[in-house]
Structures are given as structure tokens and as C-alpha cells.
Amino acid sequence: xxRKHSLTLTALVVAALVxxxxxxxxxxxxxxxxxxxxxxxxxxxxxxxxxxxxxxxPVSVADIRSIQYGGEPSALTQARVNALSGAYExxxxxxxxxxxxxxxxxxxxxxxxxxxxYCAAKRALMGDGSMTDAGSELNSFLNANRQSYHFLEATELxxxxxxxxxxxxxxxxxxxxxxxxxxxxxxxxSAVLVGKALQAEGKHEEAIQRFxxxxxxxxxxxxxxxxxxxxxxxxxVSLGAAGKADEGADLVRSVIAEADPEEKGxxxxxxxxxxxxxxAAGQTKEALFAYLHVxxxxxxxxxxxxEALYHLGDLWDxxxxxxxxxxxxxxxxERYAASQWAQK
Numbered sequence: 001x002x003r004k005h006s007l008t009l010t011a012l013v014v015a016a017l018v019x020x021x022x023x024x025x026x027x028x029x030x031x032x033x034x035x036x037x038x039x040x041x042x043x044x045x046x047x048x049x050x051x052x053x054x055x056x057x058p059v060s061v062a063d064i065r066s067i068q069y070g071g072e073p074s075a076l077t078q079a080r081v082n083a084l085s086g087a088y089e090x091x092x093x094x095x096x097x098x099x100x101x102x103x104x105x106x107x108x109x110x111x112x113x114x115x116x117x118y119c120a121a122k123r124a125l126m127g128d129g130s131m132t133d134a135g136s137e138l139n140s141f142l143n144a145n146r147q148s149y150h151f152l153e154a155t156e157l158x159x160x161x162x163x164x165x166x167x168x169x170x171x172x173x174x175x176x177x178x179x180x181x182x183x184x185x186x187x188x189x190s191a192v193l194v195g196k197a198l199q200a201e202g203k204h205e206e207a208i209q210r211f212x213x214x215x216x217x218x219x220x221x222x223x224x225x226x227x228x229x230x231x232x233x234x235x236x237v238s239l240g241a242a243g244k245a246d247e248g249a250d251l252v253r254s255v256i257a258e259a260d261p262e263e264k265g266x267x268x269x270x271x272x273x274x275x276x277x278x279x280a281a282g283q284t285k286e287a288l289f290a291y292l293h294v295x296x297x298x299x300x301x302x303x304x305x306x307e308a309l310y311h312l313g314d315l316w317d318x319x320x321x322x323x324x325x326x327x328x329x330x331x332x333x334e335r336y337a338a339s340q341w342a343q344k
Contacts, residue, residue, distance in 0.1 A: 030065040032222040032260075040067065043107055045151035046183060061149050062185035062223035072108045073098045079115055086302045088119040095119075114150040117141045121157050125164055126302055127338030135161050152178055152186060159193060168197045185223035188214045192231045195238075204238035211235035229255050229266060237273045245281035249274060268294050268304035275311060288315040295328075303339075306332060310341035 027040045029050055036059065038052030047061040066080060079094035095116050103109050117137040124134035135158060142154050159174035172194050179190035195210030211234045218228035233255045240248035252274040259266050275290035294301070294308035309332040316325035332342050 026070045028068045029059055030067070031059060031063045032065060032226065033063070040069070040107060043110075043149055044147050045149065046181060048149055060183060060185070060223070061152060062183050062189075062221070064149065067107075067111070067149075069105065069108050069111070071105070072111070073103065076108065076112055076115075080111070083115050083119050083122075086122075086300050088123050088302075091115060091119045092123075110145050110148045110150065113141050113145065114148065114154065117154065118150075118157065121161060122302075125160060126306070126336060127340060127343065129338075131161055131165060152181055156189075156193065159197075163197050163200055168201050171197050184217070184219055185221060185227055188218045188224055188227040188231065191217065192227055192234060195231070195234050199234065199238055199241075202241075204242045207238045208235050208242075211238070226260070226263060226266070229259050229263075233266070233270055233273055237276060240273070240277040240280045243280070245277045249277040249281070252277060264298055265301050265304070268298035268301040268308075271298070272304055272307050272311075275308070279311070284315060284318050288312070288319065291315065302336065306336040306339040306341040309336070310344060 026037050027050065029036045029040065029048065036050050036052075036057065038050040038057075040048050041051045041056065042049035045061065047059050047064065048067065049056050049058050051057075066084060068077060068080070075094045075097040079091040079098075082088070082091035082094060095112060098112055100109065100112065103112070117134070117140070120129060120134040120137050123129045124131045138154050138158050138161075141148075142151065142158075145151070148154075155174055155177055159171040162168070162171035162174060175190050175193040175197065177190075178186045178193070181187075191210050191214035195207045195214065198204075198207040198210060211231045214231035215228050215235070218224040218231070232251055236248040236251035236255070238248075239245075239251065252270050255270050256267065256274070259270065261267070271290050271293040275287045275294075278284075278287035278290055291308040291311045294304055295312060299305045309328050312328040313325050313332065316322070316328060332339075336342050
């Protein structure tokens with residue numbers, strides 16, 4: 001009787017260990033339409049393949065929000081959350097806790113390297129850190145991880161840094177590489193980014209053409225729809241800058257109505273764009289309310305929040321609220337001291 005109970009107990013322990021091991025190795029691919037779990041068996045710049053129950057399912061990189069790997073260090077899990085929510089310093093601190101000697105899986109090593117470079121680049125774009133050093137780190141990641149599903153995202157980020165440095169021609173070449181991936185959503189994304197680069201140079205008519213091209217190319221997938229909204233938003237900004245503020249504002253409002261609530265960055269950019277259109281039309285109070293949306297609802301988006309605070313400082317003064325103007329400028333100075341908006 002004792003022997004039987006002992007065998008039963010042993011079997012239960014073994015089953016529990018097998019279950020725990022299986023769960024530990026379960027990967028979770030978070031997409032724009034939900035999530036898939038299983039084992040990531042193949043990784044490339046175009047996406048991943050996830051296997052579950054003997055069935056393989058490809059997931060395009062255009063549909064991937066993030067991947068959490070089974071058995072990854074908890075510090076990486078937290079760092080990824082921090083990085084994607086704009087808390088770049090916290091992410092870098094957490095990544096520093098990861099013992100690479102204990103990491104055996106290549107995909108996890110790639111994620112650690114990518115998020116270190118990603119956060120350094122994002123901080124540099126905010127004016128906090130060396131753009132040269134961050135660019136070198138990103139290039140090193142690309143050279144060492146050409147099969148990573150982060151490859152296109154890292155390429156885009158280098159383009160963003162080149163725009164920030166005023167090297168728009170080089171940035172456009174980087175952005176055009178995305179279109180060569182043969183992924184429809186990235187062809188649309190490429191046109192959007194080239195439009196933004198032209199926009200940064202004040203070439204609004206050319207930018208509008210690129211944004212319109214992106215909207216026309218976009219298909220019905222969730223990823224395509226997101227890029228189409230980004231294109232519409234870019235077109236609205238250029239319309240406002242070109243003296244068509246009312247038309248631009250109408251476009252922005254349609255983006256806000258259509259965008260997924262989870263697309264926090266898109267919503268923050270949209271309200272900033274709306275504020276810009278209202279400013280161009282001389283509608284001070286409407287502009288104030290648009291920028292307040294970013295300050296109150298999307299302050300976790302660093303670049304957008306810094307821009308909103310800059311404008312709020314002037315707008316509060318315009319309507320005679322000097323104490324609120326000081327608060328906005330103080331918040332900008334304390335939270336984003338190295339940003340381009342704090343330097344203006």
C-alpha cells in the first residue's frame with residue numbers, strides 16, 4: 001500500500017515537473033489582433049513561425065507587437081514592458097540585471113541586445129545621450145543579428161536618427177529599404193516615413209503625395225490599417241502647414257475616431273497634430289484643449305508629451321493663465337530637459 005502511494009506521488013511530481021517545464025518554454029507572440037502561444041521555431045526579418053500541437057503558424061513581423069519567450073529572465077520581461085511604454089531609463093536598468101551567461105537561447109539574447117540599442121536610440125532622439133553612440137549600437141545589432149525579427153524596426157529607427165541629425169537623404173534611403181521587404185504593410189510604412197522625412201524639410205506638397213500614396217497602397221489587414229491612419233495623420237499635418245488647417249483638422253479627427261485605443265502613440269501624435277492645425281487656424285482655446293489631451297491622457301509617450309508641454313506653456317500664457325504656463329514649462333524642463341522642445 002505504501003509502495004503504491006509512493007509510486008502515485010512520484011508520478012504526480014514528475015507530471016508536475018513536465019508541466020512546469022512545458023509552461024516555462026511556452027512563447028507568447030502578442031499581435032495586433034490578439035496573441036498566439038506555442039514555441040517560436042523560426043525567426044527571420046519577415047516574421048516568425050510558432051508551433052503548437054504539431055501545427056506551424058507563420059506570423060508576419062508587421063503583425064507582431066512583441067514576443068515574450070518561455071524561460072526568459074524576468075528582468076527582460078519587465079524591461080520590454082518599460083521600453084514599449086516609453087520608460088527607457090527603467091528598461092535599460094532592468095536589462096542591466098540580465099546575466100547573459102545564464103541565457104542560452106539565441107532569440108532571448110537578440111531581444112536583450114535589441115532593447116538595449118532601442119532604448120539608447122529613443123533616449124538620444126529625446127536629446128538624452130549621444131546620437132553617435134546610439135547609432136553605432138543599433139548598427140552593431142543589425143550587423144550581428146540579420147535574421148532577427150527586429151531587423152526592420154531597427155533599420156527604421158536608424159532612419160529616425162538620421163532625420164533628427166538633418167541627414168534626410170540618408171534617412172530616406174533607410175526608409176526605402178523597408179519597402180524591399182515585400183511585406184505590404186512595410187511598403188505602406190516606407191511611404192509614410194519618407195513623407196515624414198520630406199515634411200521635416202518643409203517639403204509639404206511632396207510629403208502629401210507620399211502620404212496619399214501610402215493610403216492608396218494600404219490593404220485591409222490590421223497592420224495596413226494602422227499605417228493608413230499614420231499616413232492620413234501625416235497628410236493632415238502637412239495640410240495644416242500648407243495653409244489648409246480646417247481640412248487638416250477634419251482628417252485628424254477622423255484618425256482619432258478610427259484608431260485602435262491601444263495605439264497610444266498614434267493617438268498622442270493625432271492630438272498634437274490637431275493642436276497644430278488649430279494653431280494654424282488661430283483657434284487658441286481649441287489648440288489648448290488638444291494639447292491638454294496629450295498632457296493628461298498620453299504623458300507616457302515621451303516625444304509627444306514634450307511637444308505638448310512646449311505648446312501648453314505658450315497657450316496658457318496667451319489666455320492669461322501664467323501659473324499654468326509656468327507649471328507646463330517646469331514639467332518640460334524636469335522631465336524632458338534634453339529634448340529639442342526644452343531647448344527652444
